[in-house]
Amino acid sequence: MRDDDTDPQTGLAWRYRPAPEGAAPGEGILAIVFSQARVPPGRFGLERLFAQTRHACLFLNGPDADWYRSCDDAVDRAIALACDRSSAQRILYYGASKGAYGALVTGLRRGDGEIHAFGPEFRLGRPGTQSRQVMGEDPDARDPLSMLQETRDGPAVHLLFGIFDAVDAEGAARCLQGDLPARARPLTLCSSHASHDHLYSLNIIRKLITRFDRDLGTLCAERGLVADHAAGDIARFAEASAEFAAGRPDTALALESDPYTACNPGLGLLVAEALIGAGNFDRAESRLAATQALIDGDPVLGNLPKRWRKHLWRSRLSARRAADDAQGYARLREEARSRYPEDEAFARDDAYSIDAPD
Secondary structure (H helix, E strand, O other): OOOEEEOOOOOOEEEEEOOOOOOOOOOOEEEEEEOOOOOOOOOOOOHHHHOOOOOEEEEEEOOOOOOOOOOHHHHHHHHHHHHHHHOOOEEEEEEEOHHHHHHHHHHHHHOOOEEEEEOOOOOOOOOOOOHHHOOOOOOOOOOHHHHHHHOOOOOOEEEEEEOOOHHHHHHHHHHHHOOOOOOEEEEEEOOOOOHHHHHHHOOHHHHHHHHOOOOHHHHHHHOOOEOOOOHHHHHHHHHHHHHHHOOOOHHHHOOOOOHHHHOOHHHHHHHHHHHHHOOOHHHHHHHHHHHHHHHHOOOOHHHOOHHHHHHHHHHHHHHHHHOOOHHHHHHHHHHHHHHOOOOHHHHOOOOOOOOOOO
16 A cells, blocks of 8 residues: 555545654554545645644545545554554544544444544434535434444544534533543534634644643633533533534524523524524614624634634624615724625625635
Protein backbone atom coordinates (compact mmCIF):
# COMPACT_ATOMS: atom_id res chain seq x y z
CA MET A 1 0.00 0.00 0.00
CA ARG A 2 1.08 3.55 -0.68
CA ASP A 3 1.17 6.22 2.00
CA ASP A 4 -1.22 8.37 -0.05
CA ASP A 5 -3.96 6.54 -1.93
CA THR A 6 -7.68 5.93 -2.45
CA ASP A 7 -9.62 2.70 -2.09
CA PRO A 8 -11.37 2.13 -5.45
CA GLN A 9 -14.29 0.22 -3.90
CA THR A 10 -15.40 2.71 -1.27
CA GLY A 11 -13.74 5.97 -2.30
CA LEU A 12 -11.98 6.25 1.06
CA ALA A 13 -8.80 8.28 0.67
CA TRP A 14 -5.91 8.27 3.13
CA ARG A 15 -2.63 10.04 3.65
CA TYR A 16 0.02 8.93 6.11
CA ARG A 17 2.38 11.58 7.46
CA PRO A 18 5.27 10.33 9.60
CA ALA A 19 6.30 12.08 12.78
CA PRO A 20 8.76 14.89 12.00
CA GLU A 21 12.45 14.22 12.32
CA GLY A 22 13.69 14.72 15.83
CA ALA A 23 10.45 13.67 17.50
CA ALA A 24 11.24 11.82 20.71
CA PRO A 25 10.61 8.07 20.40
CA GLY A 26 8.72 8.16 23.68
CA GLU A 27 6.09 10.50 22.21
CA GLY A 28 4.88 7.60 20.08
CA ILE A 29 1.45 8.99 19.14
CA LEU A 30 -0.42 8.04 15.98
CA ALA A 31 -3.30 10.47 15.44
CA ILE A 32 -5.98 9.05 13.13
CA VAL A 33 -7.90 12.07 11.89
CA PHE A 34 -11.24 11.69 10.09
CA SER A 35 -12.26 14.49 7.73
CA GLN A 36 -15.47 16.43 8.21
CA ALA A 37 -18.00 16.94 5.40
CA ARG A 38 -17.39 19.07 2.31
CA VAL A 39 -13.64 18.45 2.16
CA PRO A 40 -12.83 18.11 -1.55
CA PRO A 41 -11.04 15.08 -3.03
CA GLY A 42 -7.30 15.25 -2.63
CA ARG A 43 -7.54 17.18 0.62
CA PHE A 44 -8.03 16.15 4.23
CA GLY A 45 -9.80 17.86 7.09
CA LEU A 46 -7.62 19.27 9.88
CA GLU A 47 -4.42 18.31 8.02
CA ARG A 48 -2.89 21.77 8.40
CA LEU A 49 -3.76 21.80 12.10
CA PHE A 50 -2.06 18.48 12.81
CA ALA A 51 0.90 19.34 10.57
CA GLN A 52 2.04 21.56 13.43
CA THR A 53 2.26 18.64 15.85
CA ARG A 54 5.02 16.08 16.38
CA HIS A 55 2.72 13.11 15.94
CA ALA A 56 2.60 10.57 13.19
CA CYS A 57 -0.76 11.17 11.50
CA LEU A 58 -3.13 9.20 9.33
CA PHE A 59 -5.66 11.41 7.57
CA LEU A 60 -8.85 9.84 6.22
CA ASN A 61 -11.53 11.29 3.95
CA GLY A 62 -14.53 9.25 2.83
CA PRO A 63 -17.35 10.30 0.49
CA ASP A 64 -19.91 12.47 2.27
CA ALA A 65 -22.78 10.27 1.10
CA ASP A 66 -21.19 7.32 2.89
CA TRP A 67 -20.40 9.14 6.16
CA TYR A 68 -17.90 6.35 7.06
CA ARG A 69 -20.65 3.75 7.09
CA SER A 70 -19.23 1.12 4.71
CA CYS A 71 -15.45 1.48 4.61
CA ASP A 72 -14.30 -0.48 7.66
CA ASP A 73 -11.97 -2.78 5.71
CA ALA A 74 -10.32 0.10 3.88
CA VAL A 75 -9.95 2.04 7.13
CA ASP A 76 -8.34 -0.98 8.81
CA ARG A 77 -5.89 -1.45 5.96
CA ALA A 78 -4.86 2.21 6.16
CA ILE A 79 -4.47 1.97 9.95
CA ALA A 80 -2.35 -1.18 9.60
CA LEU A 81 -0.08 0.69 7.20
CA ALA A 82 0.21 3.67 9.56
CA CYS A 83 0.92 1.47 12.59
CA ASP A 84 3.61 -0.39 10.67
CA ARG A 85 5.22 2.84 9.49
CA SER A 86 5.03 4.64 12.83
CA SER A 87 5.59 1.93 15.47
CA ALA A 88 3.07 3.89 17.51
CA GLN A 89 2.81 3.36 21.23
CA ARG A 90 -0.49 5.21 21.51
CA ILE A 91 -3.36 5.59 19.04
CA LEU A 92 -5.88 8.45 19.08
CA TYR A 93 -9.03 8.73 16.96
CA TYR A 94 -10.09 12.30 16.24
CA GLY A 95 -12.80 14.05 14.25
CA ALA A 96 -15.54 16.68 14.12
CA SER A 97 -19.09 16.30 12.76
CA LYS A 98 -18.87 13.64 10.02
CA GLY A 99 -15.34 12.98 11.21
CA ALA A 100 -16.60 12.49 14.77
CA TYR A 101 -18.89 9.71 13.57
CA GLY A 102 -15.98 8.04 11.77
CA ALA A 103 -13.72 8.37 14.81
CA LEU A 104 -16.37 6.88 17.08
CA VAL A 105 -17.45 3.90 14.99
CA THR A 106 -13.83 3.03 14.20
CA GLY A 107 -12.38 3.59 17.66
CA LEU A 108 -15.22 1.73 19.37
CA ARG A 109 -15.09 -1.13 16.88
CA ARG A 110 -11.33 -1.57 17.24
CA GLY A 111 -10.99 -0.68 20.92
CA ASP A 112 -7.32 0.24 20.63
CA GLY A 113 -7.25 3.98 21.14
CA GLU A 114 -8.68 7.02 22.88
CA ILE A 115 -11.38 8.93 20.99
CA HIS A 116 -12.06 12.66 20.66
CA ALA A 117 -15.39 13.31 18.90
CA PHE A 118 -16.70 16.85 18.43
CA GLY A 119 -20.39 17.15 17.54
CA PRO A 120 -21.10 13.58 16.42
CA GLU A 121 -24.47 12.50 15.07
CA PHE A 122 -25.73 9.27 16.56
CA ARG A 123 -28.67 8.73 14.17
CA LEU A 124 -27.84 9.47 10.56
CA GLY A 125 -30.03 11.09 7.94
CA ARG A 126 -32.73 12.46 10.23
CA PRO A 127 -34.36 15.80 9.31
CA GLY A 128 -32.32 18.75 10.49
CA THR A 129 -29.01 16.89 10.67
CA GLN A 130 -25.86 17.59 8.67
CA SER A 131 -25.94 14.06 7.24
CA ARG A 132 -29.48 14.64 5.94
CA GLN A 133 -27.97 16.92 3.29
CA VAL A 134 -26.29 13.94 1.62
CA MET A 135 -28.47 10.93 2.54
CA GLY A 136 -31.91 9.81 3.56
CA GLU A 137 -32.61 8.50 7.03
CA ASP A 138 -30.66 5.29 7.65
CA PRO A 139 -32.07 3.28 10.55
CA ASP A 140 -29.51 0.54 9.88
CA ALA A 141 -26.49 2.82 10.36
CA ARG A 142 -24.50 2.07 13.48
CA ASP A 143 -25.41 4.18 16.50
CA PRO A 144 -22.12 5.07 18.22
CA LEU A 145 -23.86 5.67 21.54
CA SER A 146 -25.30 2.15 21.52
CA MET A 147 -21.86 0.82 20.59
CA LEU A 148 -20.37 2.66 23.55
CA GLN A 149 -22.98 1.28 25.92
CA GLU A 150 -22.25 -2.25 24.67
CA THR A 151 -18.45 -1.95 24.98
CA ARG A 152 -18.01 -0.67 28.49
CA ASP A 153 -14.29 -1.37 28.83
CA GLY A 154 -11.56 0.33 26.87
CA PRO A 155 -9.81 3.67 26.36
CA ALA A 156 -11.46 6.99 27.15
CA VAL A 157 -14.14 8.37 24.82
CA HIS A 158 -14.47 12.16 24.80
CA LEU A 159 -17.82 13.38 23.41
CA LEU A 160 -18.23 17.12 22.95
CA PHE A 161 -21.51 18.83 22.13
CA GLY A 162 -22.32 22.46 21.39
CA ILE A 163 -25.75 22.58 22.97
CA PHE A 164 -26.88 25.68 21.08
CA ASP A 165 -27.23 23.32 18.11
CA ALA A 166 -30.30 21.10 18.33
CA VAL A 167 -28.70 17.95 16.89
CA ASP A 168 -25.76 18.29 19.25
CA ALA A 169 -28.29 18.90 22.01
CA GLU A 170 -30.02 15.62 21.20
CA GLY A 171 -26.71 13.76 21.44
CA ALA A 172 -25.86 15.52 24.69
CA ALA A 173 -29.25 14.70 26.22
CA ARG A 174 -28.93 11.04 25.27
CA CYS A 175 -25.51 10.92 26.91
CA LEU A 176 -26.63 12.73 30.06
CA GLN A 177 -29.76 10.61 30.42
CA GLY A 178 -28.19 7.30 29.36
CA ASP A 179 -26.30 4.59 31.17
CA LEU A 180 -22.77 5.31 29.98
CA PRO A 181 -19.62 3.48 31.06
CA ALA A 182 -17.05 5.25 33.20
CA ARG A 183 -14.73 5.70 30.21
CA ALA A 184 -17.27 8.00 28.51
CA ARG A 185 -16.47 11.69 29.02
CA PRO A 186 -19.42 13.72 27.67
CA LEU A 187 -18.93 17.47 27.74
CA THR A 188 -21.68 20.02 27.06
CA LEU A 189 -20.41 23.33 25.74
CA CYS A 190 -21.78 26.85 25.35
CA SER A 191 -21.24 26.57 21.62
CA SER A 192 -22.76 25.68 18.28
CA HIS A 193 -22.25 22.60 16.12
CA ALA A 194 -18.93 24.15 15.05
CA SER A 195 -17.56 23.68 18.57
CA HIS A 196 -14.21 22.46 17.24
CA ASP A 197 -13.72 25.71 15.33
CA HIS A 198 -14.85 27.61 18.41
CA LEU A 199 -12.30 25.87 20.65
CA TYR A 200 -9.60 26.34 18.05
CA SER A 201 -10.24 30.09 17.98
CA LEU A 202 -9.65 30.16 21.75
CA ASN A 203 -6.39 28.17 21.45
CA ILE A 204 -7.87 25.24 23.35
CA ILE A 205 -7.45 22.74 20.51
CA ARG A 206 -3.76 23.54 20.10
CA LYS A 207 -3.20 22.93 23.81
CA LEU A 208 -5.07 19.63 23.57
CA ILE A 209 -3.38 18.12 20.54
CA THR A 210 0.21 19.14 21.35
CA ARG A 211 0.69 16.01 23.46
CA PHE A 212 -2.86 14.92 24.30
CA ASP A 213 -1.94 15.15 27.97
CA ARG A 214 -4.27 18.03 28.97
CA ASP A 215 -7.76 17.57 30.36
CA LEU A 216 -10.19 19.01 27.84
CA GLY A 217 -12.92 19.62 30.41
CA THR A 218 -10.52 21.72 32.49
CA LEU A 219 -9.35 23.69 29.44
CA CYS A 220 -12.96 24.48 28.53
CA ALA A 221 -13.97 25.31 32.09
CA GLU A 222 -11.12 27.84 32.34
CA ARG A 223 -12.77 29.79 29.49
CA GLY A 224 -16.30 29.50 30.91
CA LEU A 225 -17.43 27.20 28.09
CA VAL A 226 -18.87 24.30 30.06
CA ALA A 227 -22.66 24.44 29.98
CA ASP A 228 -24.16 23.12 33.21
CA HIS A 229 -27.69 22.90 31.80
CA ALA A 230 -30.28 20.39 32.96
CA ALA A 231 -30.58 17.34 30.74
CA GLY A 232 -34.36 17.83 30.56
CA ASP A 233 -33.98 21.37 29.22
CA ILE A 234 -31.48 20.25 26.58
CA ALA A 235 -33.74 17.36 25.57
CA ARG A 236 -36.78 19.66 25.29
CA PHE A 237 -34.89 21.91 22.87
CA ALA A 238 -33.73 18.93 20.82
CA GLU A 239 -37.23 17.44 20.59
CA ALA A 240 -38.80 20.74 19.51
CA SER A 241 -36.16 21.22 16.83
CA ALA A 242 -36.62 17.67 15.50
CA GLU A 243 -40.36 18.29 15.23
CA PHE A 244 -39.75 21.62 13.49
CA ALA A 245 -37.33 20.02 11.00
CA ALA A 246 -40.01 17.44 10.23
CA GLY A 247 -42.52 20.18 9.38
CA ARG A 248 -44.32 20.23 12.73
CA PRO A 249 -43.71 23.65 14.36
CA ASP A 250 -46.24 23.48 17.20
CA THR A 251 -43.78 22.08 19.77
CA ALA A 252 -41.33 24.92 19.09
CA LEU A 253 -44.12 27.54 19.16
CA ALA A 254 -45.24 26.24 22.55
CA LEU A 255 -41.81 27.10 23.97
CA GLU A 256 -42.09 30.84 23.22
CA SER A 257 -42.33 31.67 26.93
CA ASP A 258 -40.12 28.82 28.14
CA PRO A 259 -37.54 30.16 30.66
CA TYR A 260 -34.85 28.10 28.92
CA THR A 261 -34.91 30.55 25.99
CA ALA A 262 -33.12 32.98 28.31
CA CYS A 263 -30.28 30.48 28.75
CA ASN A 264 -29.90 28.83 25.36
CA PRO A 265 -29.74 31.17 22.34
CA GLY A 266 -30.21 28.17 20.08
CA LEU A 267 -33.69 27.64 21.51
CA GLY A 268 -34.43 31.35 21.13
CA LEU A 269 -33.45 31.15 17.47
CA LEU A 270 -35.59 28.03 16.94
CA VAL A 271 -38.67 29.64 18.49
CA ALA A 272 -38.17 32.76 16.37
CA GLU A 273 -37.89 30.75 13.16
CA ALA A 274 -41.09 28.91 14.06
CA LEU A 275 -42.81 32.26 14.65
CA ILE A 276 -41.58 33.55 11.29
CA GLY A 277 -43.03 30.46 9.63
CA ALA A 278 -46.34 31.11 11.37
CA GLY A 279 -46.42 34.72 10.19
CA ASN A 280 -45.86 36.21 13.66
CA PHE A 281 -43.07 38.51 12.52
CA ASP A 282 -43.14 41.06 15.35
CA ARG A 283 -43.04 38.37 18.02
CA ALA A 284 -40.19 36.72 16.14
CA GLU A 285 -38.23 39.99 16.14
CA SER A 286 -38.89 40.40 19.86
CA ARG A 287 -37.53 36.91 20.51
CA LEU A 288 -34.50 37.45 18.27
CA ALA A 289 -33.72 40.83 19.85
CA ALA A 290 -33.81 39.21 23.30
CA THR A 291 -31.51 36.45 22.06
CA GLN A 292 -29.10 39.03 20.64
CA ALA A 293 -29.12 40.88 23.96
CA LEU A 294 -28.29 37.60 25.72
CA ILE A 295 -25.28 37.13 23.42
CA ASP A 296 -24.15 40.76 23.72
CA GLY A 297 -24.28 40.58 27.50
CA ASP A 298 -22.08 37.50 27.84
CA PRO A 299 -18.42 37.55 26.72
CA VAL A 300 -18.45 33.77 26.29
CA LEU A 301 -21.44 33.92 23.93
CA GLY A 302 -19.89 36.88 22.14
CA ASN A 303 -17.14 34.51 20.96
CA LEU A 304 -19.54 32.03 19.37
CA PRO A 305 -18.57 31.08 15.79
CA LYS A 306 -19.20 34.09 13.59
CA ARG A 307 -21.30 32.19 11.05
CA TRP A 308 -23.75 31.20 13.79
CA ARG A 309 -24.01 34.80 15.04
CA LYS A 310 -24.57 36.08 11.51
CA HIS A 311 -27.39 33.58 11.01
CA LEU A 312 -29.29 35.23 13.83
CA TRP A 313 -29.03 38.58 12.05
CA ARG A 314 -30.18 37.06 8.77
CA SER A 315 -33.19 35.64 10.59
CA ARG A 316 -34.00 39.11 11.94
CA LEU A 317 -33.72 40.61 8.46
CA SER A 318 -35.91 37.83 7.05
CA ALA A 319 -38.61 38.62 9.59
CA ARG A 320 -38.55 42.35 8.80
CA ARG A 321 -38.64 41.73 5.05
CA ALA A 322 -41.54 39.29 5.41
CA ALA A 323 -43.38 41.84 7.58
CA ASP A 324 -42.92 44.44 4.82
CA ASP A 325 -41.19 46.68 7.36
CA ALA A 326 -38.77 48.61 5.13
CA GLN A 327 -37.68 50.96 7.89
CA GLY A 328 -37.03 48.17 10.38
CA TYR A 329 -35.22 46.16 7.73
CA ALA A 330 -32.93 49.10 6.85
CA ARG A 331 -32.15 49.78 10.50
CA LEU A 332 -31.25 46.16 11.22
CA ARG A 333 -29.20 45.84 8.07
CA GLU A 334 -27.13 48.88 9.00
CA GLU A 335 -26.49 47.43 12.45
CA ALA A 336 -25.49 44.10 10.92
CA ARG A 337 -23.13 45.89 8.54
CA SER A 338 -21.52 47.75 11.44
CA ARG A 339 -21.01 44.50 13.33
CA TYR A 340 -19.70 42.57 10.33
CA PRO A 341 -18.16 45.12 7.95
CA GLU A 342 -16.11 42.42 6.22
CA ASP A 343 -19.27 40.58 5.08
CA GLU A 344 -20.40 42.18 1.83
CA ALA A 345 -23.58 40.09 1.85
CA PHE A 346 -25.13 42.43 4.42
CA ALA A 347 -24.86 45.27 1.91
CA ARG A 348 -27.04 43.46 -0.62
CA ASP A 349 -30.80 43.58 -0.88
CA ASP A 350 -30.96 39.83 -0.23
CA ALA A 351 -29.00 40.13 3.02
CA TYR A 352 -31.85 38.33 4.74
CA SER A 353 -31.25 35.07 2.83
CA ILE A 354 -31.12 32.37 5.44
CA ASP A 355 -28.12 30.08 5.60
CA ALA A 356 -27.86 27.08 7.89
CA PRO A 357 -25.93 27.88 11.05
CA ASP A 358 -22.99 25.77 12.23
